Amino acid sequence: MITAILKMICRLVFRVQVSGLANVPKEKKLLIIANHESFLDGLLLGLFLPIPATFVVNTSVLNRWIFRQILRLTPYLAVDPSSPLAMKKVIKLLESGKPVVIFPEGRITLTGSLMKVYDGTGFVAAKTGATILPVRIDGAALSYFSRLQNHEAKKLFPKVTITILPASHIEMTNAPTAKARRKLAGDAMRRTMQNMMFSSAPVNTLFSAFLDAIAMYGRKTALVEDMRQVEETYGQLLKKSLALGKLASKVSKPHENIGVLMPNVTNTICLIFGMSAFTRVPAMLNYTAGSGGIQNACTVAKIHTIISSREFITVAKLETVIDGLNNVKVFYLEDLRAKFTWLDKIWLMGYAVWLPRLATKKSKTTDPAVVLFTSGSEGKPKGVVHSHGSILANIAQIESVIDFSIQDKFMMVLPLFHAFGFTNGAIMPLVTGTRLFIYPSPLHYRVIPEVIYDKGCTVLFGTSTFLSNYAKFANPYDFYKLRYVVAGAERLSEEVREIWSDKFGIRILEGYGATECAPVLAVNTPMANRTGSVGTLMPGLEASLERVPGINHGSLLSVRGPNVMLGYYLFDNPGVIQPPNTELGPHWYNTGDIVEIDNDGFVFIKGRVKRFAKVAGEMVSLETVETIATQASPDYQHAATTQNDAQRGENIVLYTTDNALTREQLSISAKIAGSPELAVARKIIVIAELPMLGTGKTDYLTLKQMAENADTDLIDQSAIENKT
Helix, strand or coil: CHHHHHHHHHHHHCCCEEECHHHCCCCCCEEEEECCCECCHHHHHHHHCCCCCEEEEEHHHHHCHHHHHHHCCCCEEEECCCCCCHHHHHHHHHHCCCCEEECCCCCCCCCCCCCCCCHHHHHHHHHHCCEEEEEEEECHHHCCCECCCCCCCCCCCCCCEEEECCCECCCCCCCCCHHHHHHHHHHHHHHHHHHHHHHCCCCCCHHHHHHHHHHHHCCCCEEEECCCCCCEEHHHHHHHHHHHHHHHHHCCCCCCEEEEECCCCHHHHHHHHHHHHCCCEEEECCCCCHHHHHHHHHHHHCCCEEEECHHHHHHCCCHHHHHCCCCCEEEEHHHHHHHCCHHHHHHHHHHHCCCHHHHCCCCCCCCEEEEEECCCCCCCCCEEEEEHHHHHHHHHHHHHHCCCCCCCEEEECCCCCCHHHHHHHHHHHHHHCCEEEECCCCCCCCHHHHHHHHHCCCEEEECHHHHHHHHHHCCCCCCCCCCEEEECCCCCCHHHHHHHHHHHCCCEEEEEECHHHCCEEEECCCCCCCCCCCCEECCCCEEEEECCCCCCCCEEEEEECCCCCCEEEECCEEEEEECCEECCEECCEEEEEEEEECCCCEEEEEEEHHHEEEECCEEEEHHHHHHHHHHHCCCCCEEEEEEEECCCEEEEEEEECCCCCCHHHHHHHHHHHCCCHHHCCCEEEECCCCCECCCCCECHHHHHHHHHCCCCCCECHHHHHHHC
């Protein structure tokens, strides 16, 4: 009777919903695992699981009277985690045929995300061959029974959902030692928990996810700040998003691609969410691409309308760029304000702000949400079309492997037209309740470290080039609060990794992504990090490796998953989405990257297929060429490209900012690294600085054109050395 009463109270107070009951198997050896959000978790599972189970609890729990009374309602096994015999008791219990419930984290989360997963639970599952039933508890962390430090987000009676996921197994490996087998089983359990967290994330649209976050964290929660030094709340952001979305709808049609030519400011993020609210699709234009690049992007995506800001155009000196655009109408926010009538103001303040779901248009999760553009480093830009589902799926994947919380503050310096900046810098903070400082340019190397220090930022995303320059100008104490520094978009230099470790005591987590994948494909995390790799693939991703003739180390990577794009807009067929498709079938995306994946799932990038040179019949990685140069001259920048050669097929040309670099130095570096002599650049060109794209990547298209057009100017280092 007590159990029935408690169950009724929980249904009324916490509005508990249970889904996935059909996934409960009938096997006797059943190990039920769950994330640990609050002190309520055990009670909730005991009341709402459809089968009776024995709970494994820490002996310290029995020290509290209230928990002893609750445990009287269900079978339990008290174990001391420090005892080597603890897991043997659990194994014996499972083998007796009784279902067992364990919280693999061993403690209540302090961040709201998954914390450390102990190896013992994975070893028990592998040792017994038990069926693993993952159960996701969501919402209890917002109650006053949790250990979250932010009390502003807590509610007296939050809604709690319990999601039962499909069952799985962990196989015992053939590792040589018991310690290694335990570690591998623990890693498998961690991945199972991460897949559980990802798979149970709600499917939504961008604006609906934004509204869900407002409902969860409250309208008064301060969230986003830019260089105006005003931290705006969820309520203020919602009001601004609705107003900007309404203005955008006055100059466009539903589902139309609208060019967004805006800087990194709060208004741009609000414009994105506002357009989403009114079923318009923001096409993020690269304002560093010039008239030609922007015109090509508009042609590819059939953009006839661009929204910008007069102030931005003036400050960035883009007047000639705007004048050079054809068949495109540019609307400025300063002018659009006049279109916001008194009726619109009544609609906004009297209706839309209070009932935003009713006041806006509804999109499907499969509808286009954004158009991003490839950098154009391979020719004409391609429009990459992402759905609401693919963007939010990538955010859910990231959340399942790295713990961001409302205590964190992102320092966002990457441009919003960059996939890394769009998803991780603009959308993720607002839909996950993480504070954000958005900075207009990543190139202010002296200022950015000071801003990070002044604003107390805890998370920084950047490219290797940007991180290198921040380290040069930063005081060792500027980054004292940074918890996570994540590098992507280009290979992380070993010198950058070392200087951040030595000067700031910070381990950079290197990741890997592609615009077509929203963008994160893999990332190192505090729980799974391997130097030299780009981490393990995101939960929910399938991978396929294909051998490439002539390339002996590594295979061509293709992926399929919920974060893969809807398709491309191509220059020869503008405005028509071309879904990804390979020999593996529909929805597979060929990354064009040569990788190796080790036995633990860590991905090692060997290079891009298009960044291999065929020299005298041999395939040579241009990234290896750059690595050799960096080892020979670590204080300078280097980039390799190719030049056609009638006799050798291709010549490797190295561009460098080191005017003293010679082939002899490169040869010595190659021998030390064990690289072939063919990977030593035949020709070297010294330039003041490498050409860069607005995304922070090296502009290899420009370098390729320079190499092809500079026959008479090329410096053949071997000839110089012979003369000397």
